[in-house]
Amino acid sequence: MTKGQRAGDSAIAVEVEKDKSYYWCSCGKSSKQPFCDGSHKGTEFTPLAYKADETKKMFFCSCKQTNNQPFCDGSHNK
Known part of the structure; x- marks a missing residue:
């Protein structure tokens, strides 16, 4: 699996709410890190x-290199 570009150098703490869905940015291009803003369109991500x-x-991972997405x-x- 290809990993996205680095969007940061540390984890981003998020207080998640039970039963709510979150969409993690895997490409690293989103301006709403760590979540998706649609910037991956036209890519494999x-x-x-x-x-x-x-x-x-x-x-949540911001470097996009995690093996625990x-x-x-x-x-x-590393």
């Missing part, structure tokens, strides 16, 4: 849907 199973703080796995430190 598509947003990754995540539905929260509870309300809590989650750490859409969440940070520390790949920005």
